[in-house]
Amino acid sequence: MLYLILADSELELIPKEIWNHKSVQKTARMQQKHPSEMLLDSSLHYQAMTTLSQGDRRGRPDIVHVFLLVANESILNRENILRIIVHSRHNACITINPKTRIIKNYSRFKGLMEQLFATGVVPTTGEPLMTLKKATLDQILREIDPDTTVLFSTEGQRINPSVYLGKEKTACIIGGFPRGSFLSAITADHIVSLYPSMLPAWSVAMEVIVAYEYTMNITYDSKET
Amino acid sequence: MLYLILADSELELIPKEIWNHKSVQKTARMQQKHPSEMLLDSSLHYQAMTTLSQGDRRGRPDIVHVFLLVANESILNRENILRIIVHSRHNACITINPKTRIIKNYSRFKGLMEQLFATGVVPTTGEPLMTLKKATLDQILREIDPDTTVLFSTEGQRINPSVYLGKEKTACIIGGFPRGSFLSAITADHIVSLYPSMLPAWSVAMEVIVAYEYTMNITYDSKET
Numbered sequence A, B: 001m002l003y004l005i006l007a008d009s010e011l012e013l014i015p016k017e018i019w020n021h022k023s024v025q026k027t028a029r030m031q032q033k034h035p036s037e038m039l040l041d042s043s044l045h046y047q048a049m050t051t052l053s054q055g056d057r058r059g060r061p062d063i064v065h066v067f068l069l070v071a072n073e074s075i076l077n078r079e080n081i082l083r084i085i086v087h088s089r090h091n092a093c094i095t096i097n098p099k100t101r102i103i104k105n106y107s108r109f110k111g112l113m114e115q116l117f118a119t120g121v122v123p124t125t126g127e128p129l130m131t132l133k134k135a136t137l138d139q140i141l142r143e144i145d146p147d148t149t150v151l152f153s154t155e156g157q158r159i160n161p162s163v164y165l166g167k168e169k170t171a172c173i174i175g176g177f178p179r180g181s182f183l184s185a186i187t188a189d190h191i192v193s194l195y196p197s198m199l200p201a202w203s204v205a206m207e208v209i210v211a212y213e214y215t216m217n218i219t220y221d222s223k224e225t
Helices: A022-031 A042-048 A061-070 A107-118 A136-143 A201-215 B022-031 B040-048 B061-072 B106-119 B135-143 B201-215
Strands: A002-009 A082-088 A092-095 A132-133 A147-157 A170-175 A191-192 B002-009 B082-088 B092-096 B132-133 B148-157 B171-177 B189-192
Touching: A002 A136, A002 A201, A022 A042, A042 B092, A061 A082, A061 A107, A061 A201, A061 B061, A061 B201, A107 A132, A107 B106, A136 A170, A136 A191, A147 B040, A170 A201, A201 B061, B002 B061, B002 B135, B002 B201, B022 B040, B061 B082, B061 B106, B061 B201, B082 B135, B106 B132, B135 B171, B171 B201
Parallel strands: A002 A082, A002 A170, A147 A170, A147 A191, B002 B082, B002 B171, B148 B171, B148 B189
Antiparallel strands: A082 A092, A092 A132, B082 B092, B092 B132
């Protein structure tokens, strides 16, 4: 089983400090919601965010969305060998049921995330597809209890995937932020660099997912033609 | 060199038949544009599209967007070994300069595509990053003149990627539509199925890109640890 953890991602509700900023008020009026019920989105709230601490990296639900589309629609997930967890600012931890089909439209995806922040689970009746709780990265890892933990970072080493993907339970930690470094303290068995420059979260995810499919002979046995 | 062609994708301007529909008029008013200058988007124009021929598969700029984010940000593209071409309804053919950074925000991406449909090139001054011309899939393939052409389809065969990715110039054709079959007539050397059920375009793209990286030893030599 491969556990993909998007760590320190920038998915959060609009913080109180900027509720009264005009760019926030404008989007709240358009969506007929209170700012406290809306996701922070740097493409909409850029001006307001200049006053926020670490404002240059926050408000990126788009990164979470593309990461989820890539991971969730993969062959590995369809074969039920992938578990996806999104860890976000303020230690919001979202667990995705492998049966979930991620909404492809970005605005609707944001609406669903806002609902998840409000209720803690979506849908609110029937089998949960996404659940939200508070958990640090360390707590998430202790709960998974993996055989190997791999952290992806440009500061890591170039290692052949067969070295770290061969275990029964592998947890891979991918940064969900647009720039800078991990904010969480992380202990890992391997720190791996896939490429000298920073790749977006979904590019790391696709490399790991396909490498795992190959290691496990899920798509093609190397001997098969 | 790997050529990825997104074929029969559903990127087009709003067709004249539905310019006067109320859902189209509403989005035109909000964006202060004429319907003829706006992309058809099934998430916004769903009701109007029920009257369109093949309306159940049209208006999917979101598929093109995620496909481009996956392909363009890949290691293969950063290493300048990938060429990306989007073929769309009405034989609109978009060529992407490998240096392009695809806009991550969906609304802004749509705005850029609308500009591309209006002017044929973006940006309008300096080095072109995206160009639009009319070309059938057949014309696109003749221009590339690949050593091997591979078509991905659930009706194809399970073939080890090393069989079809080993050539100097490989053209891979991936369907850019949400359901149904290719509309273009296509001749290919290999028809390949990666999985029994239909995968979204970006999932096929990531499988092919990473397989090509492995075949070419771009990321990891199989002997390397």
